[in-house]
Every structure is written in C-alpha cells, then in structure tokens.
Amino acid sequence: MIKILNINVDDVRFPTSNDLTGSDAVHTDPDYSATYVTIHTSDSNLRGFGIAFTIGKGNDIVAECVRNYIPLFIGLSLNEVEKNIGKLWFDCVDHSQLRWLGPEKGVVHMAVAAIFNAFWDLISRQNKKPLWKFVVESDPETIMSWLTFKHIEDVMTKDDAYEILLENQKFKEERINLILKEGYPSYTTAAGWLGYSNEKIIDLCKQYMEKGWKHFKIKVGLNLEQDVKRLEIIRNTIGNDCFIMVDANQLWDVEQSIKHINAYKKFNLLFVEEPTSPDDILGFKKIKEAVGDINLATGEACGGRVMFKQFLESGAMNVCQIDSCRLGSINEILTVLLMAHKFKVPVFPHAGGVGLCEYVQHLCMIDYILINGEKDNKVVEYQDSLHEHFKYPCNIQNGNYMPPLDHGYSIEMKKESVNRYLFPKGEYWAKLN
Numbered sequence: 001m002i003k004i005l006n007i008n009v010d011d012v013r014f015p016t017s018n019d020l021t022g023s024d025a026v027h028t029d030p031d032y033s034a035t036y037v038t039i040h041t042s043d044s045n046l047r048g049f050g051i052a053f054t055i056g057k058g059n060d061i062v063a064e065c066v067r068n069y070i071p072l073f074i075g076l077s078l079n080e081v082e083k084n085i086g087k088l089w090f091d092c093v094d095h096s097q098l099r100w101l102g103p104e105k106g107v108v109h110m111a112v113a114a115i116f117n118a119f120w121d122l123i124s125r126q127n128k129k130p131l132w133k134f135v136v137e138s139d140p141e142t143i144m145s146w147l148t149f150k151h152i153e154d155v156m157t158k159d160d161a162y163e164i165l166l167e168n169q170k171f172k173e174e175r176i177n178l179i180l181k182e183g184y185p186s187y188t189t190a191a192g193w194l195g196y197s198n199e200k201i202i203d204l205c206k207q208y209m210e211k212g213w214k215h216f217k218i219k220v221g222l223n224l225e226q227d228v229k230r231l232e233i234i235r236n237t238i239g240n241d242c243f244i245m246v247d248a249n250q251l252w253d254v255e256q257s258i259k260h261i262n263a264y265k266k267f268n269l270l271f272v273e274e275p276t277s278p279d280d281i282l283g284f285k286k287i288k289e290a291v292g293d294i295n296l297a298t299g300e301a302c303g304g305r306v307m308f309k310q311f312l313e314s315g316a317m318n319v320c321q322i323d324s325c326r327l328g329s330i331n332e333i334l335t336v337l338l339m340a341h342k343f344k345v346p347v348f349p350h351a352g353g354v355g356l357c358e359y360v361q362h363l364c365m366i367d368y369i370l371i372n373g374e375k376d377n378k379v380v381e382y383q384d385s386l387h388e389h390f391k392y393p394c395n396i397q398n399g400n401y402m403p404p405l406d407h408g409y410s411i412e413m414k415k416e417s418v419n420r421y422l423f424p425k426g427e428y429w430a431k432l433n
C-alpha cells in the first residue's frame with residue numbers, strides 16, 4: 001500500500017521583471033513565481049507536483065499557508081486519498097481555523113489549489129494517465145464525488161450537473177480522437193505586454209501569425225489615445241481575418257470602463273478583459289448594459305465558485321476565464337465548467353504566468369470532452385515563456401495546444417531550475433544579495 005510520507009513546499013521565483021514579460025497596467029514588474037508543492041510517497045518513484053502561481057513577493061506567504069494543511073495528509077494511503085478526495089478537499093476549504101482567512105478565497109484558497117493540484121498530479125500518475133484523460137475516463141458517479149455544490153445549488157443542482165456529465169458520455173471517444181488529432185486552439189498574449197514598444201509588438205504579431213496564431217491579446221489601460229494608436233497598429237499588422245482582444249487588468253472604474261470600451265469599438269474586439277474590479281459583479285453588469293454587444297471577460301481573479309455563480313447568472317460575464325491556481329483545483333474547476341456550460345458562457349481559461357499553460361491544456365480538453373463539446377469558437381490563452389523549466393512542457397502546433405500524453409498534470413519542474421530560482425537561497429537570487 002502506497003502512503004503519503006511527506007509534503008514539502010518551495011518558493012520558486014523567476015526574474016521576469018527584468019524584461020517586462022507579464023507587465024500590464026497594474027502589475028508593472030511581475031516576477032513570475034510558483035509556490036511549488038512536492039508530495040513524497042512510500043514509493044520513491046511516485047511523487048506528485050503542484051503549484052500556485054504568484055507574481056513575486058508574497059509567494060512565501062502562500063508557501064507558509066500550505067504548511068498548515070500538510071498534517072492532514074501525512075500517513076494516509078494513496079488509495080484513501082483518491083477515494084476521498086472530495087471530502088479531503090472540503091475539509092481543507094472548510095478548515096475550522098484557516099477558513100477565517102478566506103473563506104475560499106485569497107491566500108488560503110491558493111494554498112489549497114497548490115496542494116490539490118499536486119494530489120491530482122499524483123493520482124493521475126498512479127493511474128498512468130495524463131490528468132485530462134484520467135478525468136474524462138472517470139465515470140460520472142466518481143466525478144460527482146469529487147465536487148461540492150455548497151452555496152451554488154440555487155443555480156446548479158447535483159442532478160443538473162450529473163445530467164450534463166451523463167449526456168456527454170456518448171460523445172467521449174469521438175471527441176478524444178478528434179482532440180488527439182487537432183488539438184485545441186489558443187490565443188497569444190505574448191505580443192502585447194504593456195511594457196513593449198510598438199516596433200516590438202508589430203514584430204511579435206508577425207512572428208506569431210507565421211506560426212499559426214489568429215488571436216492576439218493586448219494589454220491596455222493607462223492612456224486612451226496611446227491604446228487606440230496601438231490597436232490601430234495591430235489591426236493594420238494582423239488584418240481583419242484575425243482577432244484582437246484587450247485586457248485592462250482591473251484598472252478603471254465603471255464610468256472609465258464605458259468610455260474606454262466605447263472608444264475601442266471600431267476595432268471589432270473579441271472581448272474586453274477585466275475592465276474594472278474583479279469583485280464588482282454589478283459594476284460589470286452596468287458596463288455590459290452600456291457597451292452593448294462587446295463581450296466582457298473575467299475570472300482570473302475570481303476566488304471561487306460562488307463568485308462565478310453570480311457573474312454567470314447575472315449575465316455580467318460573457319467569457320469565463322477560470323484560473324487553475326486560484327480556483328481550488330479540479331474539485332472546484334469542474335463545478336465552474338459545469339455552471340458556465342449551463343449558462344452557455346464559453347470558457348477561455350487564463351494562462352498568463354508560469355506553469356499556467358501546462359495546466360490549462362488539461363482543462364480545455366476536459367471542458368471539451370466531458371462537458372461542452374465545443375472548441376471551434378473558443379480559444380485558450382498561451383504565452384511563450386518559461387516553458388523550458390518544465391520536464392513536460394506544453395506542445396503547441398500551428399497555434400493549437402496538443403493533448404499532453406505524459407502521465408500527470410504536467411507541472412513537474414526540472415531540478416536544476418528549482419535549485420537556481422529557489423528564493424532567496426537559489427544561486428540566481430543568492431548572487432544578487
């Protein structure tokens with residue numbers, strides 16, 4: 001019987017602020033970081049790896065929070081963990097003391113995400129499948145046992161969810177075969193970071209078009225005239241057959257959002273992301289009512305399923321951008337995918353950050369095969385940085401994520417990368433101090 005022996009957590013930070021990769025209107029100098037969890041078992045060949053994504057300072061706080069949950073798992077058998085993962089998840093998010101720091105949001109929820117991302121990696125490795133395949137090949141009763149419907153049953157009952165899972169079973173094989181052949185379409189954010197010059201953006205747009213991308217996301221927000229100019233340059237570079245979306249990263253209030261979005265209308269945007277506070281559901285609704293047919297996207301900063309419930313039910317969210325490290329891992333992500341499907345809102349998972357592309361590739365496959373059956377009008381974020389640190393990096397062909405085939409959830413980092421970028425004692429950071 002395989003047992004959980006030990007869980008350790010590392011604070012790994014990559015110095016991306018050096019070249020402004022990841023810079024936007026609000027996060028001007030991110031160092032893409034991972035709270036990196038490793039689960040050790042009594043089988044020395046079987047470990048699980050998981051992360052929460054942060055952007056530098058505070059990564060140590062998430063790591064410290066993870067340590068509070070570790071005693072709950074030590075000594076359990078892996079079979080017990082797999083069988084009871086729904087209950088274990090709920091025990092963590094509903095922990096009688098730690099829940100005060102959330103509940104189910106912020107640092108505590110990210111810590112839960114990191115741990116359960118590692119457990120899902122471990123479980124799918126144990127079952128010798130990539131995570132997406134393990135999930136879609138599990139039977140609907142088992143999947144239901146992973147999920148919690150607390151506080152969302154007014155919009156989605158267990159029966160609703162079960163029904164969706166059941167209905168889609170008959171298409172599973174056909175969809176798996178198609179996705180293995182075609183992959184899942186992506187959009188790139190890599191051309192439009194706010195810190196980049198116009199020349200660099202034009203150059204990058206051309207490079208990505210040559211590689212097969214048709215969807216480009218650009219950071220906006222600080223200066224309306226400059227943003228309009230940038231959008232003009234990009235539209236002229238990529239032409240009318242390609243798509244532009246913009247991301248304001250929560251910069252504006254409601255009135256400013258309406259003004260900016262109306263000024264961008266002529267560029268025929270696919271969506272506008274996070275115009276205002278990610279918590280302001282009613283504010284989003286007001287913006288939507290004022291800008292008409294422009295789609296509003298949000299979700300990367302939504303703490304949990306209850307927030308998604310309100311955004312989806314109110315019509316304030318037109319594109320649902322789940323985050324693999326902010327939601328509480330697969331246990332909660334599946335409930336949000338199911339709710340989005342019920343409200344007919346497309347899911348475009350968020351992936352700007354380290355390791356998030358490695359994660360979202362599994363999530364879009366699960367959404368397509370298990371729940372939604374649609375992929376032609378949907379795109380998942382892709383960003384071309386830091387993949388070299390992963391043992392099983394995502395594989396993009398002609399702008400499509402190809403399904404990962406290695407066992408697990410694709411997030412194990414190379415040992416030398418962890419050693420070099422460990423904060424503050426890894427060789428990169430130690431040299432600076």
Ligand SMILES: [Mg+2]
Pocket residue numbers: 247249273274300352
């Ligand atoms: Mg964003």
